[in-house]
Amino acid sequence: xxxxxxxxxxxxxxxxxxxxxxxxxxxxxxxxxxxxxxxxxxxxxxxxxxxxxxxxxxxxxxxxxxxxxxxxxxxxxxxxxxxxxxxxxxxxxxxxxxxxxxxxxxxxxxxxxxxxxxxxxxxxxxxxxxxxxxxxxxxxxxxxxxxxxxxxxxxxxxxxxxxxxxxxxxxxxxxxxxxxxxxxxxxxxxxxxxxxxxxxxxxxxxxxxxxxxxxxxxxxxxxxxxxxxxxxxxxxxxxxxxxxxxxxxxxxxxxxxxxxxxxxxxxxxxxxxxxxxxxxxxxxxxxxxxxxxxxxxxxxxxxxxxxxxxxxxxxxxxxxxxxxxxxxxxxxxxxxxxxxxxxxxxxxxxxxxxxxxxxxxxxxxxxxxxxxxxxxxxxxxxxxxxxxxxxxxxxxxxxxxxxxxxxxxxxxxxxxxxxxxxxxxxxxxxxxxxxxxxxxxxxxxxxxxxxxxxxxxxxxxxxxxxx
Amino acid sequence: xxxxxxxxxxxxxxxxxxxxxxxxxxxxxxxxxxxxxxxxxxxxxxxxxxxxxxxxxxxxxxxxxxxxxxxxxxxxxxxxxxxxxxxxxxxxxxxxxxxxxxxxxxxxxxxxxxxxxxxxxxxxxxxxxxxxxxxxxxxxxxxxxxxxxxxxxxxxxxxxxxxxxxxxxxxxxxxxxxxxxxxxxxxxxxxxxxxxxxxxxxxxxxxxxxxxxxxxxxxxxxxxxxxxxxxxxxxxxxxxxxxxxxxxxxxxxxxxxxxxxxxxxxxxxxxxxxxxxxxxxxxxxxxxxx
Numbered sequence: 001x002x003x004x005x006x007x008x009x010x011x012x013x014x015x016x017x018x019x020x021x022x023x024x025x026x027x028x029x030x031x032x033x034x035x036x037x038x039x040x041x042x043x044x045x046x047x048x049x050x051x052x053x054x055x056x057x058x059x060x061x062x063x064x065x066x067x068x069x070x071x072x073x074x075x076x077x078x079x080x081x082x083x084x085x086x087x088x089x090x091x092x093x094x095x096x097x098x099x100x101x102x103x104x105x106x107x108x109x110x111x112x113x114x115x116x117x118x119x120x121x122x123x124x125x126x127x128x129x130x131x132x133x134x135x136x137x138x139x140x141x142x143x144x145x146x147x148x149x150x151x152x153x154x155x156x157x158x159x160x161x162x163x164x165x166x167x168x169x170x171x172x173x174x175x176x177x178x179x180x181x182x183x184x185x186x187x188x189x190x191x192x193x194x195x196x197x198x199x200x201x202x203x204x205x206x207x208x209x210x211x212x213x214x215x216x217x218x219x220x221x222x223x224x225x226x227x228x229x230x231x232x233x234x235x236x237x238x239x240x241x242x243x244x245x246x247x248x249x250x251x252x253x254x255x256x257x258x259x260x261x262x263x264x265x266x267x268x269x270x271x272x273x274x275x276x277x278x279x280x281x282x283x284x285x286x287x288x289x290x291x292x293x294x295x296x297x298x299x300x301x302x303x304x305x306x307x308x309x310x311x312x313x314x315x316x317x318x319x320x321x322x323x324x325x326x327x328x329x330x331x332x333x334x335x336x337x338x339x340x341x342x343x344x345x346x347x348x349x350x351x352x353x354x355x356x357x358x359x360x361x362x363x364x365x366x367x368x369x370x371x372x373x374x375x376x377x378x379x380x381x382x383x384x385x386x387x388x389x390x391x392x393x394x395x396x397x398x399x400x401x402x403x404x405x406x407x408x409x410x411x412x413x414x415x416x417x418x419x420x421x422x423x424x425x426x427x428x429x430x431x432x433x434x435x436x437x438x439x440x441x442x443x444x445x446x447x448x449x450x451x452x453x454x455x456x457x458x459x460x461x462x463x464x465x466x467x
Numbered sequence: 468x469x470x471x472x473x474x475x476x477x478x479x480x481x482x483x484x485x486x487x488x489x490x491x492x493x494x495x496x497x498x499x500x501x502x503x504x505x506x507x508x509x510x511x512x513x514x515x516x517x518x519x520x521x522x523x524x525x526x527x528x529x530x531x532x533x534x535x536x537x538x539x540x541x542x543x544x545x546x547x548x549x550x551x552x553x554x555x556x557x558x559x560x561x562x563x564x565x566x567x568x569x570x571x572x573x574x575x576x577x578x579x580x581x582x583x584x585x586x587x588x589x590x591x592x593x594x595x596x597x598x599x600x601x602x603x604x605x606x607x608x609x610x611x612x613x614x615x616x617x618x619x620x621x622x623x624x625x626x627x628x629x630x631x632x633x634x635x636x637x638x639x640x641x642x643x644x645x646x647x648x649x650x651x652x653x654x655x656x657x658x659x660x661x662x663x664x665x666x667x668x669x670x671x672x673x674x675x676x677x678x679x680x681x682x683x684x685x686x687x688x689x690x691x692x693x694x695x696x697x698x699x700x701x702x703x704x705x706x707x708x709x710x711x712x713x714x715x716x717x718x719x720x721x722x723x724x725x726x727x728x729x730x731x732x733x734x735x736x737x738x739x740x741x742x743x744x745x746x747x748x749x750x751x752x753x754x755x756x757x
Contacts, residue, residue, distance in 0.1 A: 118721055142556070142557050144557050144709070145557075145558040145708065145718065146708050147705065147707065147708030147709075147714070147717055148706075148708075151621075151627070151706070151707065151708060154621050154622070155627060157625075158621070158625035158626065159625075160625075160626065160627060252721075253721070254720050254721040254722075254723055257723060279518070280517075280518055280519050281723065282518070345559070346555075346558070346559045346718075347555055347556055347557075347558040347559035348558065350718055350719075350721060350722040351722060352519065354516075354517070354519060355519075358517055363517075364517060365514050365517035365518050369514065370514075371510060371513060371514050371517065
């Protein structure tokens with residue numbers, strides 16, 4: 001890179017930064033992040049956004065309590081809006097969200113520490129800080145960058161963090177005591193859906209058929225992760241046994257890119273922005289986005305311990321509201337470019353803004369010379385459907401992480417904070433139907449019915465646990 | 468005196484020459500490969516832009532090697548050193564602050580280790596029974612990598628910063644312990660005999676005879692411990708995260724920013740050297756030249 005180029009039409013004569021108003025490129029970036037933050041704050045303060053985010057939160061709540069549309073309608077018709085809202089308040093700690101908007105004095109714990117791993121999945125959690133969504137709820141939140149998933153687990157378990165960014169299977173695993181002492185955890189929201197990819201080393205660019213991938217070495221960020229389950233699923237669908245035909249290694253994301261460069265691994269199913277980073281570093285290409293395996297799959301989650309929620313219901317409600325507001329903001333594609341600027345600096349993701357923009361807007365270079373346009377590459381849909389948890393459990397069972405019988409729904413309902421309609425309806429003496437939070441999912445052309453979880457877990461021919 | 472002076476000057480000249488040579492090789496190795504900007508279609512030019520190679524930015528951007536040029540390195544160093552103590556919240560602190568966190572951890576863990584190891588070393592050195600009884604434990608625990616303690620520390624102490632200090636403690640203990648014991652055992656027989664004929668109390672014997680005699684060895688142990696502690700803190704902080712120079716390296720590694728990682732390596736080296744110098748000076752001060 002040339003430092004002094006007087007012939008560059010775009011460079012200022014001071015030869016400092018692109019816009020010419022700052023002393024250095026770093027100062028320019030800081031200023032552009034600051035102006036992006038200001039603009040997003042301005043947008044968040046418009047009445048249009050406030051209405052939108054209130055609706056968004058309320059819709060999330062009602063969806064949480066009445067995941068089945070038919071049940072929700074029947075219920076609302078039967079009891080009316082007021083009674084329905086009262087019923088919701090009686091079952092969910094998040095019900096105090098309504099009260100929160102008016103009464104901010106009831107917070108039990110004002111200073112909170114929230115952990116995050118610097119990847120794009122954490123976007124709502126992170127951006128809520130600079131945009132002031134936490135302080136708006138009366139909370140003093142420190143979002144703390146954490147060095148790895150195992151550490152997130154440990155710091156949640158020893159109460160250093162009040163709440164954290166999780167891989168969505170992690171709270172399930174911690175609750176069940178897989179790889180740790182059991183301690184009940186809850187998923188409050190899914191942080192993002194989709195947003196991962198399989199990235200392969202450039203030397204494999206003409207070997208795109210997974211059937212030929214025997215002997216490949218793949219990296220995944222953590223065992224109890226969607227990355228692990230989706231990669232195993234994808235490979236098994238192609239007829240490879242992920243336990244025997246390939247090597248799966250747990251590797252931190254930054255090292256995935258470095259290992260790819262070194263030829264140490266053939267590919268990885270990893271979190272963004274590292275897929276895009278591998279492309280920009282010219283060491284890999286994006287083979288497929290995980291949304292092509294399961295469109296709308298959950299990735300990371302936001303959650304905390306059950307104990308924290310029980311001890312601090314109002315604090316939790318305020319926190320929940322702040323994160324949901326951020327999710328509402330992040331869902332809007334028009335905000336994505338600005339968000340990339342806000343989360344790019346050193347304190348948050350510490351990544352080149354251009355890489356984040358490509359991930360968040362879905363217009364990206366694939367590493368093979370093509371520009372791909374997938375606006376839904378990442379989305380921020382906060383609903384922690386229990387059916388998703390059941391799928392994760394079936395995969396944990398399939399690959400031997402869980403031994404013995406599992407009551408899929410019981411675990412899912414314990415961990416994923418969606419209180420089912422049945423309880424809400426029974427509370428006010430209504431007849432209940434079988435409807436619950438278990439929509440069916442389409443995963444690589446196969447339908448998964450959470451109501452038949454055990455049969456599904458047993459249906460795979462490639463699996464670890466004996467039938 | 469003239470001879471060593473010229474030697475020193477020559478050595479300095481040679482060192483300077485080595486540095487210049489390294490910089491030159493570095494510069495040559497990272498020289499951007501200039502390619503004439505080809506005429507690109509709109510799509511190609513957007514692709515290049517997405518790949519971080521702005522075709523409008525002149526031919527200079529052609530080399531996108533991750534390895535920094537000496538000039539980039541220099542500006543990174545200047546950037547970091549111009550404001551070493553800024554504090555932008557928990558995840559973004561200046562290099563000076565990070566170093567201070569690491570030094571504080573090392574200092575605390577090291578002092579605790581000294582408080583524990585030096586008296587125990589004395590005991591072991593003075594009592595053959597204690598020596599024999601404790602030796603198997605020392606032999607077993609000494610070769611364990613301090614970082615192997617980290618998961619256990621995190622799990623039992625339940626606090627990551629104390630765990631970091633514990634790891635420093637555990638790695639500093641052994642060299643101090645064994646060196647103190649060795650120094651105490653090695654005190655000259657004659658001096659001990661003199662103290663016996665003078666019938667001094669054992670406390671007085673320990674403080675006025677053994678301690679001065681063993682001090683150089685004890686300080687050697689401390690110097691070795693400090694060296695190990697400084698090696699370990701970087702790795703420990705990379706694991707635990709939060710603050711410190713190790714965390715800084717981890718954070719920049721996560722960003723795949725080799726420039727900043729190299730900068731951190733230089734800083735780690737300089738601080739380690741300074742720590743070693745301090746102990747070398749102390750060692751010199753207590754050594755009795757016969």
